[in-house]
Amino acid sequence: VPVRRDVPEHMLADEVRLASLHALKCRFCKRCGGAMELAVPTNEDALRHVCIKCAYVDYHNPKMVVGMVVEHEGRVLLCKRALEPCAGLWTLPAGYMELGESCAEGAARETMEEANAAVEIASPYAHLDIPVIGQAYIFFRGRLAAPYTYSAGPESEDVRLFAPDDIPYDQLAFSSVLLTLKRWEADIRRGAYTLAHGVIRKKPGASYRDPDAFQYKESYEVTLMQDVIEKG
Ligand SMILES: [Zn+2]
Numbered sequence: 658v659p660v661r662r663d664v665p666e667h668m669l670a671d672e673v674r675l676a677s678l679h680a681l682k683c684r685f686c687k688r689c690g691g692a693m694e695l696a697v698p699t700n701e702d703a704l705r706h707v708c709i710k711c712a713y714v715d716y717h718n719p720k721m722v723v724g725m726v727v728e729h730e731g732r733v734l735l736c737k738r739a740l741e742p743c744a745g746l747w748t749l750p751a752g753y754m755e756l757g758e759s760c761a762e763g764a765a766r767e768t769m770e771e772a773n774a775a776v777e778i779a780s781p782y783a784h785l786d787i788p789v790i791g792q793a794y795i796f797f798r799g800r801l802a803a804p805y806t807y808s809a810g811p812e813s814e815d816v817r818l819f820a821p822d823d824i825p826y827d828q829l830a831f832s833s834v835l836l837t838l839k840r841w842e843a844d845i846r847r848g849a850y851t852l853a854h855g856v857i858r859k860k861p862g863a864s865y866r867d868p869d870a871f872q873y874k875e876s877y878e879v880t881l882m883q884d885v886i887e888k889g
Contacts, residue, residue: 664697668704673789675704681717682706688713719791722833723763724751726841727776729801732818733841735825736771739814743830749796749837750774764797772816774807776800780881783840784854785833794833798841798850821845832857832871840878853878 669675678695683706686693691710698707698714706715726749727734735747750768754760761778768776782798801807809816819825821842829835836857844850855875863870 664695664704668697677789677791678704678706678717683715686711686713687715717791719788719793721754721760721763722751722792722794723754723760723767724749724794724796724837725764725768725776725778726782726796726798726837727768727772727774727801728798729805729818731845732820733824733838734768734772734774734801734807735817735819736809736813737815737817738812738830739809740812745814746828746830747825748830748834751794751796751834760795761797764795765799769810771810771813772807773810774816775802775804777802780850781852782850783833783837783852785836785857786855787833787857787859789859794837796833796837832859832873836873850881851878852881 682695683693685691686708689708689711691708691713693706693715694709695704696707697703698705698712706717707713708715725734734750736750737747738744750771751764752767752770754763755766758766765776765778768774776799778797778799780798781795783794783796785794785796786792787794807816807818824838824842826835826838829838836855840851840853853875854877855873858872858874860870860872
């Protein structure tokens with residue numbers, strides 16, 4: 658089997674990648690049922706899960722989470738999670754992108770599933786990478802669309818609109834949601850929307866239940882001039 662077992666030092670020093678690979682490992686090859694091991698495939702320079710029998714490489718790549726900042730009459734739509742992780746905490750409607758859909762379609766679908774709410778998408782809003790858990794969050798901004806109704810879907814125990822002053826910052830589910838809502842609140846207060854990208858670095862050992870246990874490094878934030886918020 659064409660793999661290297663003398664794994665270079667720098668690959669073993671990458672603790673984030675090693676932990677991710679460990680968490681994702683399947684014991685058996687999904688092509689031939691042979692045993693999987695961690696090795697460096699020929700012509701590659703990365704540790705991967707490789708079948709010792711047929712050399713099948715089980716590639717693992719980050720996943721895209723797509724979500725919505727839905728506005729209605731100056732307020733934002735939040736869902737109280739009915740399921741773990743983070744049951745009982747508030748989140749923006751969001752979830753894993755499905756095969757065959759665009760990011761925007763996925764964000765609108767998640768909003769319908771979690772909040773029974775139709776949306777009209779206005780713009781991309783925030784792109785937040787979380788390398789330690791292998792996720793990229795893409796949030797869009799949009800408006801509640803006709804018939805302007807919402808209610809709890811099967812994954813939610815409550816769905817409500819929150820004014821900027823009333824956002825439950827101490828009961829939010831995820832760091833990505835916290836950062837996106839803080840940006841939205843700031844945008845509403847100054848009267849112009851932004852578009853931003855940044856990277857969330859979780860503190861070592863931090864629980865996903867602790868949305869403050871991270872550092873955020875922004876790589877850009879631009880203000881959208883064509884879409885100034887009308888102050889009511
Ligand atoms: Zn195999």
